Amino acid sequence: MRDLKESWVTSANSSETEFPLNNLPYGVFSNGEVDQRCGVAIGDQILDVAVLERDGVLSFGGTLQTAGWNAFMALGQDAWSTLRGDLERLLAAGSQHEAALTSHLVPIADAILHMPFTVAEFTDFYAGKHHATNIGTMFRGAENALPPNWLHIPIGYNGRASSVVVSGTDIVRPHGQLKGPDDEVPRFGPSARFDIELELGAIVGQPSNGPISVAQAFNNVFGYVLLNDWSARDIQAWEYQPLGPFQAKATATTISPWIVTAAALDPFRTSTPEREKPLLDYLQEPGPMLYDIALTVSLTPKGGAESVIAQTNYAEMYYSAPQQLAHHTTSGCPMRVADLLGSGTISGPERENRGSLLELSWGGKEPIALEDGATRSFIEDGDLLTLRGAAHGDGYRIGFGDCSGRVLPARK
């Protein structure tokens, strides 16, 4: 299960690539010659599956002709398996299709990558225990760090789908209402505590209309993306009581250009950590539903050197995406194809495992050191923030492509 599958696309057989034949992630690309269309990454190339469907090599009811994977996802699990099988067969070393397919490969380096799907609705969770404990300790003290419901509910809130953008999109520092603890009245100005949140996003690939089980939720998840939930901590601090974060989270959420399917991640399944309190039946997992995915955050000042500022693993989550999705449906909430569920910030137990600057700099009290001698408490204008993630097999890895965004100065 964890051995490299060899491809006739030789760059896919390197231990360096994020896109071996074992991965086959789905994206949307264009270049000087073709408009936005569905593509699949293999090594340093993109296979143009839109043209393969047009030519009859693949057959998915025309769903690969659209500039997003929404219509294909809606076809359901059988189609998901069939396409993956077709692609493995077409791209395997020794395939008779090599000659015919070579002309339908486009170098990733020459392509522009777009949103891989149109987000229906976006929900963000708060399901990393180290993160929740860190935040709670900063704001409420160590004794009251975890809210009383935290060990029972995968806490989530609705986000803003219109603000989800693909990696590479510049992020303008937001304005908002700000009021420091010593200020008499609020003022309106640019956020001075602009931050990232390192997350994974689960993509709902099948609709539901009523409560579903965790097992059903697992089957309904099409795949995953890296997700950076940009967060204005100073706006959040003033606005979030009593109804939760709103404008602090609405500037942008950046996702990776490639959707890594649940099928590709299957060899890397792992269990959620031991429960500190028993979960109610509807949240019990029938099997391992997290994944062992190593994650990093790096920060590159404008014109400066890149520093890796955090390293953690998706396996640190207390709740899996299927648990979150099942909880999301308890009230009867209809779920739709292309709903996006953010995991919540993924921090680990040590300082270097923290998935946000708020935690890394402990609310700004302990600025972190960068490679070139600079320090950071929060993001400065011009900083490029990059999330990366990979599941590691024997001699290969499965990744998502960089999930990056550069922060531009606030509007005048």
Next chain:
Amino acid sequence: MRDLKESWVTSANSSETEFPLNNLPYGVFSNGEVDQRCGVAIGDQILDVAVLERDGVLSFGGTLQTAGWNAFMALGQDAWSTLRGDLERLLAAGSQHEAALTSHLVPIADAILHMPFTVAEFTDFYAGKHHATNIGTMFRGAENALPPNWLHIPIGYNGRASSVVVSGTDIVRPHGQLKGPDDEVPRFGPSARFDIELELGAIVGQPSNGPISVAQAFNNVFGYVLLNDWSARDIQAWEYQPLGPFQAKATATTISPWIVTAAALDPFRTSTPEREKPLLDYLQEPGPMLYDIALTVSLTPKGGAESVIAQTNYAEMYYSAPQQLAHHTTSGCPMRVADLLGSGTISGPERENRGSLLELSWGGKEPIALEDGATRSFIEDGDLLTLRGAAHGDGYRIGFGDCSGRVLPARK
């Protein structure tokens, strides 16, 4: 401005109808003969504007051929004015078009009414001061009733667009995690404190991509619907800290079948109440942007008599929809055509003005009496809840149609 405009559709000239020529609200209908399509209410009839556009009487780029007003809204303010002018001309008393148009009228009584538009995203606000004060007093005591940010920010949170349904849709009582103050651990079961929230919903008719002013926001609002934000108070109490309501609000939100345009409501504009604290510049209103709309809530037990349980007015709101929309864009949040903004629960100063059962029964401590001798603290299975609203001119009124839903027992 406030005089009845006479129509050759005689039922539109009655002081009883909600749909005089002054109104011209937009909906989507079907009947045994026609599929879902755009229609305009006039008296007790619906004018089939899809067929009028097909026949060339109206010309809006085919946008009236779809089963929703989204495409038409996207055309922008000039088109909005043109259609309203066209309809006034076609339907006015003495119009030469009466003979040609009569065959394109469908009795409302024979039609099924559908969602008038496809909701892009749904945001719910908390902008009624009497409501916020009542809730705050119940949960935090009278001294701390209003959160410190309340007089500065139109507080809002993102809701769930997939759960918005049209009037007449049955509502299944939700399950959820529940934990009473004396319970050791939470349990999973049906909500026992299921409630309504009387609101108005503002529909964003034009997109924006960055901060906009209150004046621009006013121009971008296409129209309004009645909105009932069904709320499970017991689920909410346990889940909402620290990130706000989630499953408590995700069962359903019911809207009226008719969109009343901002143009139709224009003669009824009124100012927000006097500010208790000065607002920041970006929230200042250049003119009156609330509306004088009388509102009622009624409850009809299964097989019982209807009781009006609350009466209030949209003019009670502390923040207008344009203020809410402007605030919504401060962080750069992109707004889209067909975003729906709930006003927040509209309560007035007296007990009978309260827009939720939570307030009317004061958290269940003071059950209200119904016409037939029964009492209610929260909704019981089989209850039909109906919101109504009307702006009153001289001898006429402008309404939205009933916004109703019957609550069915929880799933087994």
